[in-house]
Amino acid sequence: MPVDSIQSRTQRNADSFRARWNLLWSEKANWIAALAILGIGAHLLLRFGFHSSANVHSIPLWITLTVGGLPMLYELAGKLFKREFGSDLLGGISIITSVLLGEYLAGSIIVLMLSGGEALERYALQSASSVLSALAQRMPTIAHKKQQSGVSEVSLEQIEVGDTLIIYPHETCPADGVVIDGHGTMDESYLTGEPFQITKTSGSSVISGAINGGAVLTIRTTRLAADSRYAKIMEVMRKSEAERPRLRRLGDQLGAIYTPIALLVAISAWLISGEVLRFLAVLVIATPCPLLIGIPIAIIGSISLCARRAIIVKSPVVLEQITSCRTAIFDKTGTLTYGNPKLTELLSAKDFKDDLVLTMAASLERYSKHPLAQSILNATAERKIQLPEATExxxxxGQGLRGTVSGHSVMITSRKQVLAQNLSGADELPAIAGGLECVVVIDERYAGMLRFRDAPRAESRPFVNHLGPKHQFQSVMIVSGDRESEVRYLADEVGIEQIYSQQSPEEKLAIVRAETSRAKTLYVGDGINDAPSMMAATVGMAIGQNSDVTAAAAGVVILDSTLTKVDEFMHISRRMRGIALQSAVGGMALSIIGMIFASLGYLNPVTGAILQEVIDVLAVLNALRAAFPPKVIHDL
Structure with missing residues (x-):
């Protein structure tokens, strides 16, 4: 056999062994806890059931301490070597002390407490993400792709942007897209949190993970399956379980303070009473390693809740930072506004009526892809105007839109073109004002002007007004690349006084850096030019899915284009921090009370271990509350 083949097989065997060992080690808490339960149970049975001698009924406890305790002590020794003096150090000292004093039952209970706490952490983290796990199981593995030869089944990895997919009744949508044929409803509650059936017809957007109703829908994909909203939520689940959040370090810091206090109480109880068992009893009840798992559980639960509310938390640290932000910086277009200009003013020339000017313009705009075309059509729909057919x-x-409507020549163009062509009635043009504008010319005569503004979101003003009273923001500003007149108009509409207009991305970045040097900042935007500012701010937040670059730069991505979701994130974050600190500080306070009773001789080591386990369970159960939505999740 070739040497390369032998080496290859040896390497594969080594990799396989390493993988099995890593899996076994990652599950060590489970089998150590199971061993401890069996050992303690066997000890009690031999001691009280068969009344065996001490040498016999201590054997199960020795096995527990040797097989289960030594791996834990080895891991603690590694932490000490790295100078990580966490609160779990108390557990290691307790195990060693119990063996030296012959308190094997107390030592075995400590092994059970430490391993059971770690196993409980794994279970709690999985429970916190249970909704996302259930959602993962709902995702199809194949899609029905429509081709010239018919409909064929393809894997999600084979879906490309622009593919035509068939969504059969009650199937789960495999990719984001737009309906091109069919009429029905979809259930998006698993993704948006809103318990409604959403009507879908030609032109409607659909999102992966949504459940189709009773009608067949044909869609054209707009994103790869890997880039869809659903895939982003799944990515959050994986990262949130793997990444160690910053608040966990807060738990370590609390433990670093708590550990010497516990040791001082234990040593004092020993010296004052002269009973070494009191030293052990205090250490046993002081062991808070499982207790402090409440902090990461609260974080994972909050990330899960955010994902169900269409809020993607890419960096867990933002959950901690957002509550301390005092300056809010907003981009303008698409953030505080809808990003869709709306017809706000129609100025007709003399001898022309408003409805006539609007009708002629809309009849042409039906054939245009100009960004303002839809705004004009929406205005005619609101007025219930019937549009005649346009020809030619x-x-x-650069010349505008031309055509014939009801026998009249119609042109939609710019002020510059009207003046350049010296058309009849050009002297009636209104003065230049803020916003966008287009000129309507009928039969070579100026007929009217349409003015547009990007309307502020309905929730923008209430959201801005409540940032100070409800979330302690001290400064709110707009930083935009638009003209000052446009920025000032929006600022007045939403109640913001401080503005920066006509700013390049580099200038935006400089402003954000300067503000962040004075106080923690929140930057909210949606465009590619916002990406540098998002990264420079304390918390960068992207609204919508307009730019993958922006989403990559942000710590939080709001999938639904609404500021209400920003407020929801603030509430979830504030609640998470409160729950995390309740679990850590509250549990430690209960432990300190138990330590006092143990130091006075009212609790022996075995009773103290049982009491500590009860405290740990209470802390974990409290932390799990973060995964469930509160009654009030926003103020808007």
Missing amino acids: VEEKP
């Missing part, structure tokens, strides 16, 4: 429609670059 053409749109040459």
Whole structure:
């Protein structure tokens, strides 16, 4: 056999062994806890059931301490070597002390407490993400792709942007897209948190993970399956379980303070009473390693809750930081506004009526892809105007839109073109004002002007007004690349006084850095030019899915384009921090009370271990509350 083949097989065997060992080691808490339960149970049975001698009924406890305790002591020794003096150090000292004093039952209970706490942590983290796990199981593995040869089944990895997919009744949508044929409903509650059936027809957007109703829908994909909203939520689940959040370090810091206090109480109880068992009893009840798992459990639960509310937390640290932000910085277009200009003013020339000017313009705009076309059509729909057919429609670059409507020549163009062509009635053009504008010309005569503004979101003003009273923000500002008149108009509409207009991405970045040097900042935006500022701010937040670059730079991504979700995130974060500190500080306070009773001789080591386990369970159960939505999740 070739040497390379032998080496390859040897390497594969080594990798396989290493993988099995890593899996076994990662599950060590489970089998050590099981061993401790069996050992303690066998000891009690031999001691009280068969009344065997001490040498016999201590054997199960020795096995527990040797097989289960030594791996834990080895791990603690590694932490000491790295100078990590956490609160779990108390557990190691307690195990060693119990063996030296012959208190094997107390030592075995400590092994059970430490391993059981770690196993409970793993279970609690999985429970906190249970909704996301259930969602993962709902995702299909195949899609029905429509091709010239018919409909064929393909894997999700084979789906490309622009593919035509068939969504059959009651199937789960495999990718984000737009409906191109069919009419029905979809259940998006697993993704948006809103318990409604959403109507879908041609032009409606659909999101992966949504459940189709009773009608067949044909969609054109707009994103790869790997880039869909559903995939992002799944990514959050994986990262949140793997990444060690910053608040966990807060737990370590609390433990670093708590450990010497516990040792001082234990040593004092020993010296004052002269009973070494009191030293052990205090250490046993002081062991808070499982207790402090309440902090990461609260974080994972909050990340899970955010994901169910269409809020993707990419960096757990933002959950801690957002509550201390005091300056809010907003981009303008698409953040505080809808990003869709709306017709706000129609100025007709003399001898022309408003409805006539709007009708002629809308009849042409039905054939245009200009960004303002839909705003004009929406205005006619609101007025319930019937549009006549347009003919000879053409749109040459820089010259505007031309056509014939009801026998009249119609042109939609710019102020500059009207003046350049010296058209009849040009002297009636209104003065230049803020916002966007287009000019309507009928039969070579100026007929009217349409003015547009990007309307502020309905929730923008209430959201801005409540940032100070409800979330302690001291400064709110707009930093935008738009003209000052436009930025000032929006600022007045939403109640913001401080603005920076006509700012380049580099200038935006400089402003954010300067503000962040004075206080922690929240930056909210949606465009590619916002990415540098998001990264420079304390917390960067992207609204919508307009740019993968922006989403990559942000610590939080709001999948639904609404500021209400920003407020929800603030509430979830504040609640998470409160629950995490309740679990850590509250549990430690109960432990300190128990330590006092143990130092006075009212608790022996075995009773103290049982009491500590009860405290740990209470702390974990409290932390799990973070995964469930509160009654009030926003103020808007």
